[in-house]
Every structure is written in C-alpha cells, then in structure tokens.
Amino acid sequence: MKNNKKKRKRKIEVFVSMCQICFDAIDLVNSLVGPDDEVTVLDVERSVVADRARELDILSVPCVVIDGEVAGCCQKGFPYEWEPLKAAGLGQPLTKT
Numbered sequence: 001m002k003n004n005k006k007k008r009k010r011k012i013e014v015f016v017s018m019c020q021i022c023f024d025a026i027d028l029v030n031s032l033v034g035p036d037d038e039v040t041v042l043d044v045e046r047s048v049v050a051d052r053a054r055e056l057d058i059l060s061v062p063c064v065v066i067d068g069e070v071a072g073c074c075q076k077g078f079p080y081e082w083e084p085l086k087a088a089g090l091g092q093p094l095t096k097t
Contacts, residue, residue: 032090069088
C-alpha cells in the first residue's frame with residue numbers, strides 16, 4: 001500500500017520587489033534552507049502579493065515570513081546575517097508532532 005501522506009514542510013515566503021538587494025535576500029534564504037523548508041518568492045508588484053503583504057503588515061522588502069510570521073529580523077528591514085533566520089527555524093529540522 002502506497003503512503004500518500006505528505007510530509008509537513010515549513011512555509012518560507014520571501015517578499016521582494018526584484019531589485020539587487022532582494023536578489024541578495026533570495027540567495028541568503030536559499031543558502032540556508034533545509035529539507036523541511038518550502039520556499040516561495042513573491043513579487044510585491046503583483047496586486048495579490050501586495051494584498052498578502054498588507055495582511056502581514058509588511059512595510060518594506062525584502063522580507064522573510066516563516067509559517068505565516070514575519071521573521072523578527074525583518075521587521076525593521078532585511079538583515080545580512082543568517083543567525084536570526086536560523087533562530088526562527090529556517091533550515092532546521094521540524095519537530096515531530
């Protein structure tokens with residue numbers, strides 16, 4: 001019998017405006033992701049993405065959202081450090097629930 005149960009993934013959303021700083025943020029996130037992370041890059045120039053950014057109270061890009069929560073390090077602009085993102089769970093194994 002085939003197991004069709006999907007493994008739970010951590011949802012990583014990277015809100016960007018497609019500038020060089022945003023590309024750097026995408027590269028940083030991609031360098032940190034692990035097998036339990038699913039990354040989606042979202043361009044805020046698209047109205048549906050801008051609406052989602054407003055729902056999350058995102059005030060600047062790039063911005064990383066992990067499982068629906070704006071990463072603490074991104075609340076005042078994107079950091080060029082990986083430690084806060086790792087502390088928020090990026091790249092870390094998910095705990096069994």
